[in-house]
Amino acid sequence: MPIHEKSLIRPENLVEHEELVIDGVDVSGHWSTFIEGRSVPDYNEQLQEEIAAIGGGENIHRCWQCGSCTNACTVNAINPDFNPRFWIYLIRMGLEEELVRDRDIIWQCVSCNKCTYACPRDVNPEGVMKATAHWLELKGYTEMKPSMVFDEEFSLQVFNTGKIEEGKVLQKFFKRTNQPLTQPWLVHLITGLVKRFPVFYLMKLGWGAVFHPRTRDWGRARDAINEYVEERNAEIHKALNLDAKGAD
Amino acid sequence: MSKPVLVVGGGPAGLSAARALADAGQAVVLVDKEDRLGGAPILSGYAKLVPSHEWAKDAIGGMVSGVEGHKMVTVKTGTKVDKFDGDPGNFVATLSDGSKVEASATILATGFTHFDSVNKPEWGFGTYPDVVTTTQVEQMLSTGAGVKCPSDGREPERVAILLCVGSRDRQIGREWCSKICCTVSANLAMEIREQLPNCNVYIYYMDIRTFGLYEGEYYWASQEEHKVKYIKARIAEVTSDGKRLLVKGEDTLVKRPISIPFDMVVHAVGMDPNVDNMTLSAIFNVDLNKYGYIGKPSTYAHMSETSRPGVFVAGAATGPETIDDSIAQGKAAAIAALISASSTVREAAE
Numbered sequence: 001m002p003i004h005e006k007s008l009i010r011p012e013n014l015v016e017h018e019e020l021v022i023d024g025v026d027v028s029g030h031w032s033t034f035i036e037g038r039s040v041p042d043y044n045e046q047l048q049e050e051i052a053a054i055g056g057g058e059n060i061h062r063c064w065q066c067g068s069c070t071n072a073c074t075v076n077a078i079n080p081d082f083n084p085r086f087w088i089y090l091i092r093m094g095l096e097e098e099l100v101r102d103r104d105i106i107w108q109c110v111s112c113n114k115c116t117y118a119c120p121r122d123v124n125p126e127g128v129m130k131a132t133a134h135w136l137e138l139k140g141y142t143e144m145k146p147s148m149v150f151d152e153e154f155s156l157q158v159f160n161t162g163k164i165e166e167g168k169v170l171q172k173f174f175k176r177t178n179q180p181l182t183q184p185w186l187v188h189l190i191t192g193l194v195k196r197f198p199v200f201y202l203m204k205l206g207w208g209a210v211f212h213p214r215t216r217d218w219g220r221a222r223d224a225i226n227e228y229v230e231e232r233n234a235e236i237h238k239a240l241n242l243d244a245k246g247a248d
Numbered sequence: 249m250s251k252p253v254l255v256v257g258g259g260p261a262g263l264s265a266a267r268a269l270a271d272a273g274q275a276v277v278l279v280d281k282e283d284r285l286g287g288a289p290i291l292s293g294y295a296k297l298v299p300s301h302e303w304a305k306d307a308i309g310g311m312v313s314g315v316e317g318h319k320m321v322t323v324k325t326g327t328k329v330d331k332f333d334g335d336p337g338n339f340v341a342t343l344s345d346g347s348k349v350e351a352s353a354t355i356l357a358t359g360f361t362h363f364d365s366v367n368k369p370e371w372g373f374g375t376y377p378d379v380v381t382t383t384q385v386e387q388m389l390s391t392g393a394g395v396k397c398p399s400d401g402r403e404p405e406r407v408a409i410l411l412c413v414g415s416r417d418r419q420i421g422r423e424w425c426s427k428i429c430c431t432v433s434a435n436l437a438m439e440i441r442e443q444l445p446n447c448n449v450y451i452y453y454m455d456i457r458t459f460g461l462y463e464g465e466y467y468w469a470s471q472e473e474h475k476v477k478y479i480k481a482r483i484a485e486v487t488s489d490g491k492r493l494l495v496k497g498e499d500t501l502v503k504r505p506i507s508i509p510f511d512m513v514v515h516a517v518g519m520d521p522n523v524d525n526m527t528l529s530a531i532f533n534v535d536l537n538k539y540g541y542i543g544k545p546s547t548y549a550h551m552s553e554t555s556r557p558g559v560f561v562a563g564a565a566t567g568p569e570t571i572d573d574s575i576a577q578g579k580a581a582a583i584a585a586l587i588s589a590s591s592t593v594r595e596a597a598e
């Protein structure tokens with residue numbers, strides 16, 4: 001039987017077999033498309049604990065599903081599929097498969113915290129969204145995007161030197177994402193700067209680019225920050241049952 | 249002094265009525281068909297009560313000894329009322345042991361009957377041994393036996409509590425809400441989580457009715473402190489895959505059918521009208537309401553009254569009630585009976 005209203009069925013639940021014989025009946029090909037059952041077969045009881053272990057998700061078990069967060073949400077106003085209340089439910093009940101289906105929109109939270117102020121149970125939905133995005137990343141559900149590489153370089157530099165040096169961030173970013181340094185927009189920006197900036201500033205910029213100055217006495221702060229980051233990472237990896245490196 | 253007041257039923261409502269009357273100096277005859285007093289909490293072996301967290305055998309047991317030891321109370325267990333004649337101030341009750349009691353008034357505190365889950369065969373009770381009722385879980389806790397799957401004695405790792413079993417169900421002619429089962433279920437869920445920290449408890453609900461102050465202490469505490477999970481779904485059927493129970497339904501918040509394995513399924517059974525109510529209605533000549541509980545006129549001017557003057561009613565005999573409310577109604581009925589008794593004495597004197 002051909003299936004007429006395929007639009008009503010999730011594409012991944014439509015299965016065709018090139019070669020399949022069941023009890024002597026040939027059911028190969030398009031004319032024998034199968035629809036897989038869509039019922040939820042189990043709960044993942046760890047899911048809520050995993051999100052709660054990541055910073056921001058601690059209060060997720062308080063949610064009473066009132067929908068105030070979704071109502072208040074900046075992104076939901078633009079994309080109705082962006083629904084923090086719904087994801088919080090999926091996480092609480094351990095419906096992992098359903099959650100992962102939305103991996104491409106969950107990270108779109110703009111951290112405006114409107115939901116945080118609307119929530120009557122003090123769940124901190126913004127924190128949950130952040131934790132969930134982080135969780136998707138740690139579990140390997142979202143691939144490393146260039147913007148994530150940029151963030152990583154940026155934070156690493158702040159941790160190490162207490163400052164950021166734009167030139168260096170860009171340089172490392174382009175290198176790690178295999179992009180040439182001679183991006184037309186960058187060349188344009190730099191030539192523009194050179195033309196318009198007073199010499200004194202240009203010298204300062206140039207000096208910085210060559211000598212990478214650090215914040216004075218940064219060493220102890222750096223060690224403390226790194227220690228904290230490592231500690232938290234270890235905790236999170238343990239809660240998520242990941243090896244030290246994560247799923248990527 | 250007037251004749252004794254006859255109290256029928258020695259559960260929380262009847263005990264409270266008997267005690268109040270006796271303390272006021274009024275003689276009481278208390279009859280109960282069972283061989284001991286205490287009503288459902290004692291006869292069915294409930295564990296810790298809502299909302300006091302006291303063990304039923306201590307809390308209700310205390311009420312029982314207060315009545316049994318009282319010089320104004322004559323207790324007759326294993327006894328029913330067979331005949332009831334006369335008028336306010338001058339009733340005569342014939343008891344099942346053949347004796348007669350002359351009474352000025354009577355209070356019916358005959359309570360309820362637990363819903364029998366075999367009447368909902370799709371939920372597996374009677375078919376699968378690991379499908380149990382809230383009463384059975386109460387007993388597992390109160391006897392100290394612990395929460396275990398009846399089939400093989402293993403400790404469950406996952407328990408589903410189905411709410412509104414035998415309540416709010418037109419299919420089986422039971423439209424009422426049994427009032428206390430949401431809170432009792434939340435309470436049991438917390439007890440299970442405390443006893444078996446590795447066991448996850450899921451409550452399947454249509455609405456949650458942990459009314460009034462129960463909200464914080466039961467609904468929220470069960471979620472916030474004990475991580476009990478609430479899923480909005482009325483279960484379609486409970487089957488088995490040969491190893492574990494399979495709970496099928498629709499998670500209505502996700503719009504997805506579910507078919508989830510569980511070790512134990514608990515029916516939160518409701519409070520049916522007492523199976524004796526037709527007989528009681530005939531013997532005492534009191535009306536029943538459309539559901540089969542003992543009918544009562546509006547509270548404002550007729551608190552505790554039935555359709556027959558001099559016959560009063562209290563507790564779950566009138567519909568699903570909590571223990572606290574049954575006790576309050578028992579005391580209210582005691583006052584109503586006292587007023588009735590004294591006014592008939594006054595009328596006779598005039």
Ligand SMILES: Cc1cc2nc3c(=O)[nH]c(=O)nc-3n(C[C@H](O)[C@H](O)[C@H](O)COP(=O)(O)OP(=O)(O)OC[C@H]3O[C@@H](n4cnc5c(N)ncnc54)[C@H](O)[C@@H]3O)c2cc1C
Pocket residue numbers: 256257258259260261262279280281282285286287288289294296297298299327328329357358359360361362382383386428432517518519522524528562563564565569570571572574
């Ligand atoms: C599983 C479960 C757990 C519960 N837990 C709680 C809780 O924690 N807290 C709470 O507030 N409520 C609880 N309840 C509700 C509680 O059981 C009732 O509120 C309470 O029992 C009502 O008291 P009662 O005296 O009106 O009736 P009952 O307790 O039913 O007592 C009626 C008495 O009358 C006797 N009787 C009946 N018919 C006759 C007759 N024809 N002749 C003579 N005697 C008769 C019976 O033997 C019985 O002793 C629970 C209910 C259930 C089902």
Ligand code: SF4
Pocket residue numbers: 069072073074075076084108109110111112113114115116125126129
């Ligand atoms: S913080 Fe994120 S989830 Fe909350 S309202 Fe803003 S965009 Fe929506």
Ligand code: SF4
Pocket residue numbers: 062063064065066067068069070084085088118119120121122123124125
């Ligand atoms: S506002 Fe808070 S309680 Fe309401 S649905 Fe959102 S997270 Fe849950």
Ligand code: SF4
Pocket residue numbers: 411412413415416424425426427428429430431455456457516518
């Ligand atoms: S108290 Fe709760 S479980 Fe009991 S009948 Fe009412 S809604 Fe259903």
